[in-house]
Amino acid sequence: MSGDLKDVVNDAIERQSDDLAQLSSFLWSHPELALKEKQAHELLTGFLERHGFRVERGYLLETAFKAEFHAPEGSDGPCIALLCEYDALPDIGHGCGHNLIAEASIGAALAVKEAMTKCNRTRGKAKSFGGKEILIQKGALEGIDAAIMAHPAGKDVLTIGFSASQQLTVRFKGKATHAASSPWEGVNALDAAVASYNNISVLRQQMKPTIRIHGVISEGGKYPNIIPEETEMRFFVRSPSTEDLLQILRKVEACFRGAAEATGCTVSIEKEATYMHLIQNATIAKSYRKHGHSLGVSFVDDYIKNLPTTGASTDCGNVSHRVPTVHPMFGLVEGKGNRGPAHHTREFAVLAGAAESQAPTLRAAKTLALTVLDLLTNPELLREAKEEFAAHSTQPKNAA
Numbered sequence: 001m002s003g004d005l006k007d008v009v010n011d012a013i014e015r016q017s018d019d020l021a022q023l024s025s026f027l028w029s030h031p032e033l034a035l036k037e038k039q040a041h042e043l044l045t046g047f048l049e050r051h052g053f054r055v056e057r058g059y060l061l062e063t064a065f066k067a068e069f070h071a072p073e074g075s076d077g078p079c080i081a082l083l084c085e086y087d088a089l090p091d092i093g094h095g096c097g098h099n100l101i102a103e104a105s106i107g108a109a110l111a112v113k114e115a116m117t118k119c120n121r122t123r124g125k126a127k128s129f130g131g132k133e134i135l136i137q138k139g140a141l142e143g144i145d146a147a148i149m150a151h152p153a154g155k156d157v158l159t160i161g162f163s164a165s166q167q168l169t170v171r172f173k174g175k176a177t178h179a180a181s182s183p184w185e186g187v188n189a190l191d192a193a194v195a196s197y198n199n200i201s202v203l204r205q206q207m208k209p210t211i212r213i214h215g216v217i218s219e220g221g222k223y224p225n226i227i228p229e230e231t232e233m234r235f236f237v238r239s240p241s242t243e244d245l246l247q248i249l250r251k252v253e254a255c256f257r258g259a260a261e262a263t264g265c266t267v268s269i270e271k272e273a274t275y276m277h278l279i280q281n282a283t284i285a286k287s288y289r290k291h292g293h294s295l296g297v298s299f300v301d302d303y304i305k306n307l308p309t310t311g312a313s314t315d316c317g318n319v320s321h322r323v324p325t326v327h328p329m330f331g332l333v334e335g336k337g338n339r340g341p342a343h344h345t346r347e348f349a350v351l352a353g354a355a356e357s358q359a360p361t362l363r364a365a366k367t368l369a370l371t372v373l374d375l376l377t378n379p380e381l382l383r384e385a386k387e388e389f390a391a392h393s394t395q396p397k398n399a400a
Contacts, residue, residue, distance in 0.1 A: 028352060082147075212239075283385040
């Protein structure tokens with residue numbers, strides 16, 4: 001890549017740095033849960049429209065969007081997606097730093113657009129969109145050649161692993177009666193919940209050590225003197241591979257059904273979208289590493305070695321099973337030996353809103369933009385990324 005493209009990217013992001021910081025600050029100060037990000041949706045789409053993107057609001061989902069820009073030299077080249085996240089967590093706000101993900105992706109999109117406008121050898125399309133698995137099912141990735149995003153963390157990591165996961169909501173239905181005068185006439189839904197929890201505890205002995213199951217009884221009855229008629233449990237099941245996840249899910253569901261049968265209750269099991277494990281594309285990661293190095297980044301896994309999975313999950317994994325994808329982490333904490341606070345904590349939420357997190361976020365935006373421009377201007381790089389992607393078995397066996 002020539003120096004003029006690098007200069008355009010650097011200048012574009014530095015020039016917009018104050019506006020990008022304001023975007024992030026607003027998101028941080030107005031946290032909204034997933035699929036309810038109405039203020040964030042209006043803010044981000046309005047910002048992109050003002051900067052010349054063709055924006056489709058409410059893209060396949062009420063709070064999702066697609067922002068697109070075609071190179072003046074022609075849109076017959078590749079189409080690269082910059083993925084954007086802007087949802088927050090219950091109670092603790094942006095404890096996963098998605099305000100910074102949005103800032104980095106939007107900043108990168110601005111820089112790529114400017115480079116496509118000023119450099120006449122760049123052809124193709126750049127897209128930024130939010131929301132993933134539901135959008136995938138509705139065809140959002142049709143015509144996309146590769147996808148990229150970056151997530152804040154304590155340290156810079158190129159190819160960290162993310163687990164496959166499944167969220168379950170389990171409801172037991174029994175029969176209420178007075179717990180003292182006629183308990184034999186009731187069917188205790190709390191007993192079913194407790195029994196299923198114990199069933200899963202026993203199952204752990206036969207689980208692979210990399211599998212994680214964690215759950216809560218979200219509704220366990222109202223009054224001690226009434227046999228609980230309805231109870232609800234919420235569980236997360238995680239595994240480093242999607243195939244192993246699907247296998248353990250069958251056993252987990254048997255734990256719930258067995259508890260229902262033993263107590264005489266009925267049971268319903270509601271599944272949210274399955275998060276597949278993340279396939280990091282090493283070809284694109286090497287491009288990201290090259291540009292990160294040029295900006296002074298030192299990666300924990302500088303040799304593109306897939307690190308053990310964190311146990312965390314992302315719906316970007318679902319994207320990575322459809323198109324070549326990278327999901328690097330950008331570090332917010334300076335200095336060796338200090339990894340900073342963990343995700344999903346109040347401490348990380350504070351870090352996500354701190355002024356000192358702006359410099360690494362803008363640096364990530366530049367690295368993202370330069371990587372996207374590599375994919376747009378270097379057909380051989382994109383070809384290699386697609387060949388690597390094709391070499392993976394992208395669909396799990398024995399899918400449910």
